[in-house]
Amino acid sequence: MSAPRQIIMVRHGQSAANLDQTLYNRIPDYRIPLTEQGIAQAKAAGEKIRRQLDGQKVCVYVSPYLRAYQTLEALGIEDLVDRVMEEPRLREQDWANFQNPAEIADQKELRNAYGHFFYRFREGESGSDVYDRVSSFMETLYRHWSKPDYAPNTLLVTHGLTMRLFCMRWFHWSVEYFESLNNPGNAEVRALVTREGRYALDIPFEQWTDADPAKTVMDAPDHIW
Template identity: 45%
Template sequence: MRIILLRHGQSLGNIDELAYCRIPDHTLPLTPSGEQEAIAAGPRVKALLGDAPVAVYVSPYVRTRATLRGLDLGAQAERVVAEPRLREQDWGNLQDPVQQEVLKHQRHAFGHFFFRLPNGESGADVDDRLAAFLTDLETRMAHPDHPDTALVVSHGLTIRLLCRRLFGWSIELFESLSNLETCEHRVLAHDGTRWHLDRPFVQWRASPDGETQD
C-alpha cells in the first residue's frame, strides 16, 4: 500500500495574508503561479503511479480541488472523495487583521499543537480528525476493490499532522518540522508491517526531546 501526500499549489492566502480577512479560507483560489505548479506536478504524480489506478482523497477547499484538477489524472483516478477531515486547520470565519497578527504571535509562543484559536481549532483538534480519517483509509485500502495507492491532496499543517499521527511522532518533533512547499509531495509506503516515509520533512530546529523522523 502507498499513500502519496501532496500539498496544494500556491494560493492567494500564501501571498496575501490579509486575504483571509475578506475571503473565507475555504474559498481562497490558487494564484496563476499555483495553477502552473499544479500542472507541473501532474507528470511527477503520474510517474509515481505508472499505469496503476489511484483513489484520491482531497480536502474540499477550492485551492485543493483546483490543484487536483491541474494534475489532470483523468480516468486513472478511479475514485475521488472530497474529505472534510483533510481540510486546513480552522482559524474561525473571516479574520480581523489585528487579531490575526496577535494570534500568530501567541500561537508561536504557546505551541502550534495545543494552542486553540478563538472560534477555531487547535492542532490537537486537527490531529483527532486525522486519526479517524486514517483508520477509515486503512480499512478501505485493505479491501480488494480499492487501489493499492491513495493520493491525498491537502494542506501543509494537515499533512504534517497526518504523518505525526501515522508514525507516532512526538509533539515536540511535529513542532520542529516545516510544512511542505506548495505542490511538494511525500510518499508513504507500507511494507506489510509498518509505514515508511520516502524522505524526511525539513526541520527548522532539532526536536527538543531528541526524537527524529527515523
C-alpha cells in the same frame, strides 16, 4: 487489498491568500482560489505523481477547499483516478470564520510562544484538534483498504499542517518532534512507501530545530514549575 502500495500526499498550490492575506478578511477561507503560479505548481506536482503511480490506479481523497480541488484538477492524472472522495477531515486548520489580519498576527505570536500543536485559535482549532480528525479519517482509510477492489495507491490532496499531522499520527511522532518540523511548500509531494513490509516517508520534512521522533516534553530544555 489490505493496504495500498503507497500513500501520496500533496499540498495545494499557491493560493491568492498566500500573496494577499487580507483576502481572509472578506472571502471564506475554503473559497480562496489558486493563483496562476499555484496552478503551474500543481501541474508540476502532477508529473511527479504520475511517475510515482507508474500507470497504476489511485483512490483520491480531497479537502473540500477550492484550492485543493483546483490542485487536483491541475495534477492532470484523471486517467489514473479510480475514485475521488471529498474528505472534510483533510481540510485546513480552522483559524477563524473571517480573519482579521492584525488579530491573526497577534495570535500567531502567541502560538509561537505556546506551541503550534496545543495553541487553539480563538475562533478556530488547535493542531491537536486537527490531529484528532486526522486520526478519525485513518479509521475510514482502514475500512476502505479492506475492500478487495480498492486501488493499489492512495492520494491525499490537502494542506501543509494536515500532511504533517497525518505523518505524526501514522508514525507515532511525539509532540516535541512535530513542533520541530516545517510545513512542506506549495504543491510539494510526500509519500509513505512500503519498505520491507513497513511504510516509510520518502522525503523528510525540513526541521527548523533539532529533534528526533522520540523526544518528549521531558527532554525540553526549559521547565516552568
